[in-house]
Amino acid sequence: MTLDAETASRFGASRKTLGGMFVNMATNPKLRSFRSGRIIGAVAAGLIVLLIGGNAFSTVEYGHVGLYKTFGKLNDNVLSPGIHFKLPFIQTIIQVNTQVTKAETDTSASSKDLQPVSTHVAVNYSVNKESAYNLMNNIGGNFDSVIINPAIQEIVKEVTARYPAEDLITRRDVVAGEISDHLKNRLAKYDLIVNDINIVNFKFSEAFNDSIEAKQVAQQQALKAENDLKRIEIEAKQKVAQAQAEAQSLKLKKQEVTPELVQLKQIEVQEKALDKWDGKLPSVTGGATPFIDLNSLAGK
Known part of the structure; x- marks a missing residue:
């Protein structure tokens, strides 16, 4: 393929013109600044979109429920676990744990017989999902220290004061049941569910422990x-x-002995002696000669 002189001349002029434009853009500071500004603007716009998009969604974890918080105000719409949309930079989603949680408390009190008692109690509780x-809104996220621990302290002291110190040991299940009943009624007002309560330990004074040990020893000895x-x-x-x-x-045997039986026994003894006698009298006798009643034998 060949070009005529006029076409070649025009093509060459166009090349020179484009080359000059590129040279001007590369060497002109204003053109360079304009191009850089557009790139930075595009990058910034992309980052803003990503930032807004990332803040437009939030995840409620398993075992929790969520609540919208808009400019510090809670929304009563309870969110289930999963991904939820929110207004970026305006709304946040706070999460409330609805799983069984353990609260442990140490309480000092006095028994009915005025013995000092230290009690370690463990309570398993959970939050009612529908009332989160x-x-x-009424208590806040630190409800365990505001509501649960003070309630446990008060109720344990109240129930402990009703029992003598020994009964606290021997009737621990009854004491724990009474504490559980009172605590359930108290925390139900705040939509908290008491699942279980355990009295981990009762701790008494050393003098009381010694008296209990001595009493047990005495009881064992008495037993x-x-x-x-x-x-x-x-x-x-x-x-x-x-x-x-x-x-x-012996009485029955005596009743069975009759004169006829005695006579029969005598005859049996004499017969045995006669059977053993060889008909000779002993030449030397050192004692009495056995008497044999020949008449009785003859009569028999």
């Missing part, structure tokens, strides 16, 4: 003595029963 707005006495009584009764049985047996 009321709780957060041992009582068991020994019962054993002796049983053995004595056994001996009496055995003697009575032997006497009864």
Whole structure:
């Protein structure tokens, strides 16, 4: 393919013109500044879009519920776990834990018999999902220190004062049940659910612990003595029963002995002696000669 002279001349002029424009753009400071400004503006716009888009959504975690907060004011619309839209830089979503949570408290009180008692209590509680707005709007996020711990302190002291110190140990399940009932009624006013309560430990004074130990030792010794006495009584009764049985047996045997039976036994003894006798009298006798009643034998 060939170009004529006029076309070639025009093409060359165009090339020179474009080249000059590019040279002017590259060497002209105003053109360079304009191009840089447009690039920076595009980057800034992209960052703003990303920032706004990133703040337009929020996630409510599993085991929680969410509440909209617009310029510091809570919305009573309770959000379930998942992704939710919010107005960027205007709204935030606060999360309320609705899972079972444990609160532990140490309480000092006095028993009914004025023994000092330190109690360590663990309470498992949860937030009512439907009433999360009321709780957060009226109490706030620190409801555990504002409501739960003071309630536990007061109720444990109140219930502990109704029982003697020993009953607190032996009837721990009853004491825990009474504390649980009172605490459920108290926290229900704030839409809090008491799931379980455990009295982890009762701690008494050293003097009381020593007295309890001494009492247990005395009870064990008394129990041992009582068991020994019962054993002796049983053995004595056994001996009496055995003697009575032997006497009864002897009595029955005496009733069975008759003169005819005695005579028969005598005859049996004499027959055995006669069977063993060889018909010779002993030449030397050192004692009495056995008497044999020949008449009785002959009569038999």
